[in-house]
Amino acid sequence: KAGVTQTPRYLIKTRGQQVTLSCSPISGHRSVSWYQQTPGQGLQFLFEYFSETQRNKGNFPGRFSGRQFSNSRSEMNVSTLELGDSALYLCASSFRGDTGELFFGEGSRLTVL
């Protein structure tokens, strides 16, 4: 069974630009969560999607948004990038309803210059 796939793996943007990251979950998983990981803040929860609906949201500004498609693939978007948005963005999928263990992708490393 293929794992969670995140694209792109690495990207460099400049301040003010916007970025879209993609996540393909494990087949059969309908829940997708996004996390931001930085050395200073650790793993911060961004949002969770299930059945194309945002079910939970972390404490991030409105510049961070996401969506989920009918095939459970998810995208997150960050608009008006700031230097502090440089981070590893991790996507995780799970089969909601069981113990809910998360299966992570390798992440998208965003550098904002």
Place this chain on the structure above:
Amino acid sequence: AQSVTQLGSHVSVSEGALVLLRCNYSSSVPPYLFWYVQYPNQGLQLLLKYTTGATLVKGINGFEAEFKKSETSFHLTKPSAHMSDAAEYFCAVRKDSGGYQKVTFGTGTKLQVIP
């Protein structure tokens, strides 16, 4: 609100020594508890999990953890450290409330294994 506390952001052990990584949680109801490991430039991988039943949980790579409700702890141990165990370890707690699933991670502990 639930939270997870990992004592020690960095832990160093000698190869062959006992590994002990500490995790305490706060939760108003019995939670689901997890330990994840992250190797450099990779995502997180599940080591083990506690849901219900036996409080001593065995995971991959020789790791195990014991759920102690009275101490609200879920410490991770391994009898003998190997060089390949050098990584960052995250304790996490999941709580379901009102149809929402929320997983909270600790701040992580970087394990260094000294030859």
